[in-house]
Amino acid sequence: MSRPLPPPEDVPDVPVFARHDHARCAEGALAAAEAMAAAAGLRLTPVRRRTLEILLESHRAMGAYEVLERLAAEGFGRQPPVAYRALDFLVEQGFAHRIRRLNAFAACTRPGTDHQPVFLICRGCNAVAEAPGAEARAAVEAAATAVGFRVERASLEAAGLCPACAGAAAASSDAVR
Amino acid sequence: MSRPLPPPEDVPDVPVFARHDHARCAEGALAAAEAMAAAAGLRLTPVRRRTLEILLESHRAMGAYEVLERLAAEGFGRQPPVAYRALDFLVEQGFAHRIRRLNAFAACTRPGTDHQPVFLICRGCNAVAEAPGAEARAAVEAAATAVGFRVERASLEAAGLCPACAGAAAASSDAVR
């Protein structure tokens, strides 16, 4: 059974690129995922839960094999499907995202809130943030509709520099001058 | 040497999802690539040229290994770097695009024209079309700027159904009724 339930509205909009209380941020996301899974009658089993926790440790995207290594070290299965199944579950439920540019996965920073983010991938520190994507998605939709294409899914990913890394880059190029 | 040159303006805007004279479409793209490479002092060598021709045969995205198989059969090298190097060259020069969602490559339908397309990937026929992406990119840029992120590159990819496949799907679901 999987009865639809309004998502919790108390998930704070965490500014990933800003300093923040990460422990609290991760706990919140985990709690939200737990609540949603329970409400939907889905099982956030040990592997799945642990996988989410691992992703939540940082705001980086992690490869499936990197996750697998961690899981294996903690006594879970050591074969690829173990990681892929857990990750696929998390992605399906919206607790994590697949970052196609990196062939990797990142925890969702706002689980439960209905969002279609643009992913911002910093090439300096590898952080992945989610920016509101409604406008961008509307524009993609419009461009597609204009040629008769029916969009089912869209991935909007931007690579570049986060504020901190851009600042650092500017500072070091100053130093050279 | 690599002097910048204004791109040729005579590349027709081919509607990939519409019926079109594909031989002419492919020839045009190849000619444009040749002209651009010559103008920029770059070498469109046999492997590179052949790789582009292979991609141009269809409007599908092809995996590097699929391309490699073809190249090997024609007497070129049979190891992955052969294909990857040619493909990377084509992508760098804007003669082809990397489709991240598919881990694959597609020939550019409008080489030389300065474009930042949205890719439309049909799950029915695997065709990949390019739709104008200026608005969508502006929206992504705006969303990024709002959180202080500096965008360097963005991939905008939509998966769904092209007009023909959407029509076919509708027809078959009619048939069931």
Added chain:
DNA sequence: CATAGAGTGTTACTAAATAACATGTCAAGG
């Protein structure tokens, strides 16, 4: 308490990508 379905684990394999190194080609400068 039987049993179907979901979940977890395995083996085995295919596909994608890159590192590191050897060889060939060709144009520019001595």
Added chain:
DNA sequence: CCTTGACATGTTATTTAGTAACACTCTATG
């Protein structure tokens, strides 16, 4: 003319991603 260096092509070998297929276990339900 011949050397030299840059670029291109080829190789071997390895890493990283992803999936198919099958066996076992647990658990909710009739």
